[in-house]
Amino acid sequence: MSPTPLHHPIPDTQSERDERHLAIQQVGVKRVRFPLQLKLGAQMQGTVGEWSLDVALPAEKKGTHMSRFVAWLEAGADLAFDAALLRARHVDMLNLLGAVSGRSEVSFTFFIKKRAPVSGIESRLDHQARWIVETDAQGHTRLWQEVAVPVKSLCPCSKEISDYGAHNQRSLVTIRAELLGDDLPFAQQVRFAEESASSELWPLLKRADEKWVTERAYENPRFVEDLVREVALRLNKEPRIGHYRVEVENFESIHAHSAFAVIER
């Protein structure tokens, strides 16, 4: 039943030379789930990271050492991650793989505890987030912090033309921001989206809160174009952010498709 024993050194096929003269920009692993201990300010949150890790491979090298990516994850299993730590760990990964350029990406869910606007009742709203660290062939490294924020949008046109009511819907505001060095707390990045929307969302609302959200949205109609611009205006004032990409997607309640808008800087 058991496989044959190992009598001799095992050949290392991946370390051979490659004669096709073609560099590979990215080679690595993806869809790797691993426990992720998040450090959100003073608070810790245990979550699940889905990682994509790769390095560039020069033309003359036949293959990379795939198992080292997973070994690198295991080596960091007990650490509490924030953007700064990932930036440091990324350098370790490049060293471990013997690579100049490469990319670490991790997607995860985190939670923010919020108070409902009238009742003050607390609940935890989930957000999808992502960190991407990229080092190019010149050794220049960039770190991106992304968060997707669910909000409410209410259509100005529908409000204007209708005798009563206005169609509204859930929207998703995804902000990918290059961090220039200093840490930008997720909670602040989320606020750029929430302050720009017709209303923010809460998991738990009492009737007085529901009234508040309904009226607040009716008083603050936003086209998808308005929403993306409002977010961009806020990002433009934030010195900790360099390049960015904002996408707003409205899951239209009068159609079965979405409206969307993107601003990049």
Added chain:
Amino acid sequence: MSPTPLHHPIPDTQSERDERHLAIQQVGVKRVRFPLQLKLGAQMQGTVGEWSLDVALPAEKKGTHMSRFVAWLEAGADLAFDAALLRARHVDMLNLLGAVSGRSEVSFTFFIKKRAPVSGIESRLDHQARWIVETDAQGHTRLWQEVAVPVKSLCPCSKEISDYGAHNQRSLVTIRAELLGDDLPFAQQVRFAEESASSELWPLLKRADEKWVTERAYENPRFVEDLVREVALRLNKEPRIGHYRVEVENFESIHAHSAFAVIER
């Protein structure tokens, strides 16, 4: 480069006897994409079917003949499918596999051309549909026709408690109906959902239409409980339907989660 030639009869491992004395309720293939020619009344629509096909396997048989499921799909490649044809083809599948009981399931997208409520402008709304044919160990066969209908729901509570506006959102009404024999056109099944909603949806709306949809929804508020009951009332009056399952999911615009309700008969 080419594999070795075939000198002798190839053993048929799957046809051997199994000694574990365990019947298998379902064995077959899934995630098989295949072109699907739909017959919707007098009209033909080319779409893509994703099939799941299985049979029961008696305790003494080691395996089924997986390739016959795909051969069965190929044999039907030039046919125009409606529920009645699938029912007939399902019997052929059971015969081909030498099985008493089994299951054919196909999921697909189809389109209905609609006129906007005021402008009359035409557009095609997509729907996700499914047919399931099941034959049990006694040889009794049931056919289910499912369609998922996107609609608009507006919250009665939000309307009642707010000085203006009311939160509303896209909802998905999924109706799985056992057809008692006679054909039930998809267009009619879709109407059960649309007539029950705060408003139906159109892909293409002019401003006069958008005003109509907005006001129509405001005049017809529906909780998720109302919507599922309204659909069930309509299904209860339809003699071509036996058992059914209705699920309504509201993609709430004041939360990041859904509300849902189910009625089964």
Added chain:
Amino acid sequence: MSPTPLHHPIPDTQSERDERHLAIQQVGVKRVRFPLQLKLGAQMQGTVGEWSLDVALPAEKKGTHMSRFVAWLEAGADLAFDAALLRARHVDMLNLLGAVSGRSEVSFTFFIKKRAPVSGIESRLDHQARWIVETDAQGHTRLWQEVAVPVKSLCPCSKEISDYGAHNQRSLVTIRAELLGDDLPFAQQVRFAEESASSELWPLLKRADEKWVTERAYENPRFVEDLVREVALRLNKEPRIGHYRVEVENFESIHAHSAFAVIER
């Protein structure tokens, strides 16, 4: 900017009587993400739960109290969950909603630390899991514990007919087991699948381990029918399990579709 203040009691539309005489089997919330503290034996793991929560609604009641489901989640935010705790919490949920029958379901990822077969190097393998607690109209409660285990399957037919090699692939073994009362550790449920496969998987393998896995799989070929039966045999010997459903899906490496098999008891 701020919505109008609240001058008078807010009407509670959902508590009114309904005149359509239709009971609703399930009404509640779904796609609710919430932090989940898992108790796996002596060990704690922080992860993310996605919840679906519902109750039955009698014919005369207009609506349920949706916000109470989220309030129930919030009330359990600091608890460490195992199957027994969820069973107890489920009763609290029914009481909070004033319901006889209802359903709590939570899906989540957890990790098992494993040692590679030759090198002994450690790594954490992720599994998708689910708990479902259901109370029917007679007040009878069942708890299901589900885990999806990725394994390797190697085709006996391909091995038998080929002069060398055999096609193999990743498979997913999903075991949903009714727990009769006593706790069944996830680690044991996972072993039922791993012991039945051509080989189990590890995230981190050295070359000596890769040799072991390759040869081990070649020595243990399994059709999808074999794999599902081997798991069922193991479940049949486990007194802590009542009803169960095992599904094996092979992501076939010689096709673009899957083969699958199901045994239910």
Added chain:
Amino acid sequence: MSPTPLHHPIPDTQSERDERHLAIQQVGVKRVRFPLQLKLGAQMQGTVGEWSLDVALPAEKKGTHMSRFVAWLEAGADLAFDAALLRARHVDMLNLLGAVSGRSEVSFTFFIKKRAPVSGIESRLDHQARWIVETDAQGHTRLWQEVAVPVKSLCPCSKEISDYGAHNQRSLVTIRAELLGDDLPFAQQVRFAEESASSELWPLLKRADEKWVTERAYENPRFVEDLVREVALRLNKEPRIGHYRVEVENFESIHAHSAFAVIER
């Protein structure tokens, strides 16, 4: 029941001026499903397109005309699409929206009829494809044709170090190619991937075919790095292609995660 009639001209809120001085790079619709009639050489195939359509919006304009995107789809409902037609239709879309730059993207499934390698039996293999047409601010237009090809990869290392067998798995080769003008048939683009793999796939295989595929893969082991390079070599010889991106993802059968590699030109 019916909404109020329309007494006066409806205001056109989207056509107003915007004072935030922020251009929007992309604004439009996404997740729009629409029937797609494909012209694949001399052959027609009916399928379902999922569209994403957008234009750039200058800083001074408040909004775009969302309904025109859907009107543009409707206007093309009876056409048979190939890459050349989409390029022409894209210009019409920009004109209809009054935009200089913009983007049309459509994803769809198509089928190729193949003969099994030994038995010659025919079956249809599905492929996921995509066309993207992009016009930048200078009015320069590029068209990308993408296809995802499922193939088989067998690990050279596993073969080399093991006394028998070798792990293998399904892989997905995604080739996104800029078409320089002349049409590149999908069937040829698919061959670049299939010829580079350990073996190509067929939906329907007899035992003699399964033997052939198994042995063929064993004789042609490929790392993910080999596979991506082999595809790139073939693309480099094709004069109809400009820039390209090739990604190979191996759904590893010894792990629960993927290995991947990317070459871009």
